[in-house]
Amino acid sequence: MRQRHLGQAGGEVSAIGLGCMGMSEFYGASDEGESLRTLARAVELGVSLFDTADTYGFGHNENLLGRFLAEGGAARRAGMRISTKFGIVREAGRYERRIDNSPEYVRAACEASLRRLGLEQIDLYFCHRRNPEVPLEDVIGAMAELVAAGKVGQIGLSEVSAETLRRAHAVHPVAAVQSEYSLWSREPEESVLAACAEIGASFIAYSPLGRAFLTGSLKLDELAGNDFRRANPRFAEGAAAVNRQLVDGLTSFAGRHRASNAQIALAWLLAKHPHVIPIPGTRRPGRLAENLAAADLVLSSAELAELDTLFHPERVAGARYAEAGMAGIENA
Template identity: 60%
Template sequence: MKTRKLADMEVAALGLGCMGMSEFYGPSDDADSLRTLARAADEGVTLFDTADTYGLGHNEELLGRFLEGRHGQVRIATKFGLVRKPGSYERRIDNSPAYIRAACEASLRRLDVDTIDLYYAHRLDPAAPLEETVGALARLVEEGKVRAIGLCEVTPATLRRAAAIHPIAAVQSEYSLWTRDPEDGVLQACRELGAVFCAYSPLGRGFLTGTVDTASLAPGDFRSANARFTGATGQANARLADTVRALAAAKGCTPAQLALAWLLARGEHVLPIPGTRRVDRLLENLGALDVRLTDADVGTIDEAFPPGIAAGERYSPEGMKGVNV
């Protein structure tokens, strides 16, 4: 298993995003999710990504069940800061020190752990003083409640400001063949600061695999209201999946494996965290670790997927709150 350095921890080079096991991608089954989590651990995956807002606590509780008997064997990353009401996508951002402490204590209880390995600010409120937010996280580290801290969807300038207050172990943002925004300085800043870059939605929320039928998405699947999947923009983006399929066939791998291998080739500090609820997809994704891309391969892929190639915003206006702060 290839690895990445995350603060004082060593983790596998491919993590597992757990959000879909609780929300946003249609109905899920806890028993199936637990089987997938267990198989991931058996296959050597060591970083599992969640957040307190995923299923409004359900996802953390699910991981707490998975962790029974595995404490110390895997690492858990969770997040705070996005506050929603049950059944609503609408959110507000809370970075106040009092909220951070209360959210951390609640996550510790749900996960049934003494220490959170990696604790992210899920989004930053531009009106909240960064010094107060990072300072509150630093105190949790000092108290042993958190091992390392991270930020999500931030600009290079914000990352550098935060790192001057306390070491930032990781940055998590959307990054894939159809979302290359982090190449505009964030990846370089992570490299300079020794932070891991965790790429979420590395398969374009499944779109780049060519397996998503937008006409038959399950009830509750938020992609049915996502501009990149629907209407004229969805039709325009369909060619991207076709391109990945052709490139993967030439390389002798699946589209998912090609998309993940491309990310792994971006640098030793890049760590994709594809999400899945299915064992077969998990194993397929892990196969990306065996795909070897030459410089020529990477150049061909880069040329086929230049920055900005995808049509449509990656989130609705509500979802874009706190992005690129």
């Protein structure tokens, strides 16, 4: 597996990581045994960056990773870099959330994540969403204290503006920004990607396959009743019909390269910026090898431009989240 730097001091990680959220929530029922097999296969294939958050499954996702780490012992831990997040507070059974960035919460959330993960140190700790009512300097200050205490290796921010990133970095080095970025979600290109390059931060791209829509294989009428995509504007009937035409173009492009849609979408991200690390999620071992093969695909500048044009932001229908999901997300 090809490698990329994780911030300025985090060493190297696999060019493609693994987003673990779907193993616990949001995409219908999951199988814990299958999830553990997927994690094991990811390690076998060279994945070293694993992403979770305290809100995924209300702690279940961190517990799952903690179990996997414990079963593998010190050798497994040595080959894995764990990123997790704090800041989104939800009630069971509800999608709505509030954002807590208070220093007291930052410290308490970190301790809880360490317990669930069974770790002495979190490699990369993200502020999941920003609450503008809490001074940024207070948030970063609390995170910096965790670094000084050895409980966190590096800090990151999620879904923030370039301005926020620069302000935060002036308080303490920011190793990474995590935001949605894919062929059909291009907002980071406005300024955040450049700001990351400017300060030496990595950009962790979540939902790089458009929550599976870009794969061309998603059947909307088969989504589980509790699958959050049912309420996502881009998956609504009218928007989906428009977006499906874009995916048809991607399918045609991928066919010319004898690749899958997922491989082209990931290769596009890797080719666009050297500091981008996509973290596609999957709950099945069989999808891993397909996704990771994207690291070896080479796209020319002309091919990148073709994909850029196909998925020009003005051609994509629907917002990327329902209103409740936009809480704490800053403009680029």
